[in-house]
Amino acid sequence: MGSRLRSGAAVSVRACAKINLTLRVTGVRADGYHGLRTVFQSLAMHDTLTFVATRGPFRIECDDPRCPTDDSNLVWRAASLVWQAMGRRGELRGVTAQIKKRIPLQSGLGGGSSDAAAAIRGLSRLWRTTLPEPLERSVAARLGADVPFFLGGGTALGLERGDLLFPLVDFAPTWVTLVIPPFGVSTQDAFGWFDGDCVSARPDSPIDGPNRRRDEGGFWIGATGGRRTRLAPGEYRNDLEASVAARHPDISRIVRALRRRGAHYSAMSGSGSSVFGLFTSKELATQAAGALSKNGRLAVVTATVGRIRYAALTDPRPLLQA
Numbered sequence: 001m002g003s004r005l006r007s008g009a010a011v012s013v014r015a016c017a018k019i020n021l022t023l024r025v026t027g028v029r030a031d032g033y034h035g036l037r038t039v040f041q042s043l044a045m046h047d048t049l050t051f052v053a054t055r056g057p058f059r060i061e062c063d064d065p066r067c068p069t070d071d072s073n074l075v076w077r078a079a080s081l082v083w084q085a086m087g088r089r090g091e092l093r094g095v096t097a098q099i100k101k102r103i104p105l106q107s108g109l110g111g112g113s114s115d116a117a118a119a120i121r122g123l124s125r126l127w128r129t130t131l132p133e134p135l136e137r138s139v140a141a142r143l144g145a146d147v148p149f150f151l152g153g154g155t156a157l158g159l160e161r162g163d164l165l166f167p168l169v170d171f172a173p174t175w176v177t178l179v180i181p182p183f184g185v186s187t188q189d190a191f192g193w194f195d196g197d198c199v200s201a202r203p204d205s206p207i208d209g210p211n212r213r214r215d216e217g218g219f220w221i222g223a224t225g226g227r228r229t230r231l232a233p234g235e236y237r238n239d240l241e242a243s244v245a246a247r248h249p250d251i252s253r254i255v256r257a258l259r260r261r262g263a264h265y266s267a268m269s270g271s272g273s274s275v276f277g278l279f280t281s282k283e284l285a286t287q288a289a290g291a292l293s294k295n296g297r298l299a300v301v302t303a304t305v306g307r308i309r310y311a312a313l314t315d316p317r318p319l320l321q322a
């Protein structure tokens with residue numbers, strides 16, 4: 001356990017990003033959260049977290065000065081919950097969490113949530129504990145609606161707040177160009193704008209979003225040839241996109257530009273601000289990234305990651321001590 005750890009023992013964990021291949025808002029819940037029907041997809045792009053056994057109180061260090069290093073960081077809250085779940089009392093201590101941040105903040109790519117899931121895994125390994133799976137899931141759900149997805153990754157359908165998860169057969173391996181505008185969007189703002197736009201569009205229906213189609217067909221998830229997840233064409237949409245794009249028109253410009261440059265689908269991810277394009281070839285994905293990295297935008301080429309590779313990529317690794 002922590003107190004018996006040699007100072008300097010360390011564990012490193014990758015925290016992969018996600019996109020939402022589709023995001024439908026199905027209602028507003030009694031707890032104020034929105035009901036969702038979303039398909040999460042994990043990506044190879046990742047932060048790296050290293051947990052080092054140190055003396056003294058818990059600390060976070062991050063190479064991105066915009067990332068909070070106090071107890072508002074989900075990594076801190078994850079550490080507290082794991083500490084309590086292990087039956088520890090008193091002040092959280094004995095570890096420094098070092099975060100190498102590559103997933104931009106407030107980009108809809110799940111960086112904070114993925115870091116939190118990585119903290120649950122990494123600290124469990126460092127503290128040599130195994131939380132029973134239901135406890136691990138409930139710790140993750142307490143940290144945020146997206147966090148449970150990052151325990152398993154791959155392709156998954158998320159219902160309720162997005163935290164009731166159904167693993168799907170992996171989406172076909174795909175190149176992904178991410179374009180991150182020079183502004184972020186807070187999740188709370190995006191849902192607030194969506195609600196406001198719904199009320200002004202149809203006062204009697206708080207969930208009938210501005211871009212919602214009346215002729216909506218059923219939702220189906222199938223497998224092409226029994227192997228890959230496929231969504232019905234009408235399901236490829238993000239209900240939050242129109243409301244965020246109304247405040248940040250660059251979002252729609254990027255969506256259109258990615259399609260012009262060969263993406264077979266492009267949309268805003270989650271609550272924004274990033275926009276993704278799906279490409280069948282790395283060359284096209286790279287060309288699109290080159291063309292779109294201007295006006296303060298960051299463009300990155302990455303790829304989808306299936307469930308088995310996700311497990312290998314995000315498995316905590318003990319670091320050898322000098």
Ligand code: C5P
Binds near residue numbers: 036144191
């Ligand atoms: O769960 P998380 O802390 O990531 O959510 C941030 C905010 O986003 C919530 O406080 C809520 O306002 C909004 N949200 C929502 N419905 C969801 C997920 C998030 O309204 N399903």
